[in-house]
Amino acid sequence: MQTNLADFIRNTPDGDEADAILRNCVHCGFCTATCPTYQILGDELDGPRGRIYLIKQMVEGAAVTRSTQVHLDRCLTCRNCETTCPSGVQYGRLVEIGRKITEEKVTRPLGQRMVRRLLASFVPNSALFTPAMRIGQHIRPLLPKKLRDKVPARQRPLEWPTAKHPRKMLMLAGCVQPSMMPNVNVATARVLDALGVETLIAPEAGCCGAIRLHLGYNDEALDDLRTNIDAWWPYIEEGAEAIVMNASGCGATVKEYAHLLRNDPAYAAKARRVTELTRDISEILPEFEEALVAVSRRRAIHTVAFHPPCTLQHGQQIRGKVEHLLAALGVEVRLPADSHLCCGSAGTYSLTQPKLSYALRDQKLERLQAQEPQVIVSANVGCIAHLQSGTSTPVAHWIELVEHMLSV
Template sequence: MQTTLSERASALPRAAEAESILRSCVHCGFCNATCPTYQLLGDELDGPRGRIYLIKQVLEGNEVTQKTQQHLDRCLSCRNCETTCPSGVDYHNLLDIGRAVVDAAVPRPLGQRLLREGLRQTVPHPQLFKALVSGGQVFRALLPGPLQSKLPRTALPAKPRPMTHRERQVLMLEGCVQPGLSPNTNAAAARVLDRLGIGVLPIPEAGCCGAVDYHLDAQAAGLNRARHNIDAWWPSIEKGAEAIVQTASGCGAFIKDYGHLLASDPAYADKAKKVSALARDLVEVLRDEPLERLGIHAAQRVAFHCPCTLQHAQKLGGAVEALLTELGFNLTVVADAHLCCGSAGTYSLTQPELSRQLRDNKLNALESGHPEVIVTANIGCQVHLDGAGRTPVRHWIELVEAALP
C-alpha cells in the first residue's frame, strides 16, 4: 500500500516499522473473512483492512476523531487476520503503533478513563486482585451481573506443590489474575512437570507480564513491567534455567514479544531477546517429554477452546489437542475453532456487548459435541466462558493432573 507519512509521524520511534507494515498490505480483504468483529458488525472499518486504512490516514496527517478511536478499540487483537493474511502483514504491531498515536490525540470520556485506570490499578497486582475476588465471593449476590460473571464458579484450591529437587529447572510466571481466579492451575502444572523430572523454580519478584498496561493506553508502563521481569529472571537464566513457562497463553504471547518491543533499548535488547527465546507455553514443554511416564489413561469427553494467543500469536494451534488425544481424552469437534471467544484480555469489560455475542457463539460451537467439560489454555478465556454459567470450563492441565495415578 502506497504510504507517505506526515512529518510528525515520521518522527515517531516506530515510524519506519509502521511504514513497512503499511506497505506490505495489498488491501486484498482476505482478513475480513476471519475477523470476528467484521462478521458481527459488517462494517469495513471494523475489520482489519479498514483499520489499517484508518491508521494509514492518521499517520499521513489526517484528522483523528473519536470514531477512529472507537473502530480501533473494537479490535480484539486476536490476530486471526495475521493467520489468514497471504502477505504476512504484521497487523498487531501496526495496531499498537496506531492506537498509541490516536490515544495521544483523542481524550477519552471520563467513564472510559476511570474504567481503564481502575483495571490498570487492580488487575496487574496479584495480592490486591486476589483480595478483591475473595471479597466479591462473599458479597456475590449484591454485585451487578457483569461482575458476578467474572467471579469463578468452582475454583479448585491449589494442591501442594512438589518439594523435591530436580536437576532440570524451569521458571514459571505465576500471573496476575490466575492465582485469584484459578489457584490450582499453576500447582497442577508444577505437579505434572515434577512427574516428568522437571522442577519449577519460583521467582516471586516477577510480576505482571505487562500486557494489561500495554493494551490500556499505557505502553511505557507495560514495557517497564517487562524490564522488571527480565531483571527478576536473569540470575536464574544465567544459572541455566532451561525455560520460562507460562500456563496463560496471553502472557506467553506478550513475553515472546519482549525481544521485539525492547529491540531499541540498548540496556535490555539482548536480554529481552534471550527471554523471548526461552519463553514456552506449557504445552511446548510437555509435548517433548515422554508422556507415557505419567501413566494416564483418560477417556473423558472434552471440548478444547484454543485461545487466540495460542493459535494465532504463538502459532500453537492443535498442540494441546494432540497432547490430550495422546493421553486418551476424547476430544469433540468444534466448528469455527479459529474464532475468538470475546475475552481478549480486558476487552470483555471495555466492549461488553460485542464480547457477550462472541462468547455465546463460541459456547454454542463448543457445546455442540456435548462435552462433559470445556478446557482452554488461558485464564481470560476460561473465566469469560465459564461466566455464562453453562458447561464448566477449566484449564487443560488441571484435567491432566487430576488423571494422574
C-alpha cells in the first residue's frame, strides 16, 4: 500500500513506522475473518482492513473525525489479525499510532474523558486500587451485579516461599493482580521454589504501562515503563536470569519496551535488555518439565478447558506450551471452538465498550462450557475475572492448578 504522508507526521518516528507498516498491507482481507468485532458488527470499518484504511487516510492528512475515533476505540487490540496476516502487518503498533493521532485531533465527549482519566489514574495506582478492591470484596454481596462482576471473590491466601536459591528470577507483581488475585503470584513463586528458583519482586515496580498506553495516555505510559526499568535494573545487574510474567497482558507489553523506548537515549539500551529477559511463565517451565512431574501428584481436577488469552497466543505468539505442560502433569486440556478469538476482556475494554465485551464473553463461555470442564483456566488476570463474572464454573490461572498439584 503506497502512502503519501502529510507534513504533520512526515519524518517523525510514528510517521516512518506507520509508512513501513502500511506498505506491507496488500488488502487481502484475511484479517477480517478472524476479527472479533467484525464478526459481531459486520462493518468493514470495524475490522482490521477498514481501520487500516482509516489510519492511512489520517496520516495522509484527511480530516480525523469522531467516527474515526469510534471505530478505533472498538478495536480490542487482540492482534488476532497479526497471526492471520500473510504479509506480517504489525497492526497492533499501527492502531496505537492511529489512536494517538485521534486523541490529539478529536475532542471526546466530557463523560468519556472523565471515565478514561479516572481509569488511567485509578487502576494502575495500587495505592488507590488495592484498598478500594479490599472494600469491594468485603461488601461484595451487597454490590449491584455490574459492579460485583468487577470484584472477584477474595482468595484464601497462600504462603509465600521463604527458601533462598542460587537461581533467581524477577517477577512483575502487577498493579491489579496483587489485590484481585494475589494467589497467582504466590502460586508462581511456590512452583518456581519447588524447582529450585527464588522469585524476587522489586517493590518499586508497578503497572506495566498497558492500561495508560491503550487509553491514549502515552507519556504517562512511558513513565510507567521507565519506573519499572529503574526498579528492575539493580536486580538485573546482580544476575537475575529472567523477568517472569504470569499475566500475559503485562508480558506482551513488557516485551514491547525496547520498541516503545527506542528513541529514548537514556533508556533504549536498558529497555532492550529488559525485553530480552522477559518470559511468560509458560516459556520458563518447559525447561523444568521432568522435575515438575517428579514433584507433582494427581489431584481431583483432571479435566480443564483452556482459554489462551490473545496477549499470549497473538501478542506473544506463544501457543501449545500451557496445554503440553498440563498434559504432562496428567490433566486433560480441552480447547474450545474458535479458541483464537478474544473473550472481550482486553484490559479496560469491558468498561469502555461493555456491549461488545459482554457479547464476546458470553460467546466464549458457551464454547468453553461445551467442553464440560471441571475448571476453566487461562493465563491473564483480566480474562479470568471477565470470564468468571459470567459463569458458576470455577475460573483460575493455570499456574494455580500446577501449584495445587505440588506434593511438596
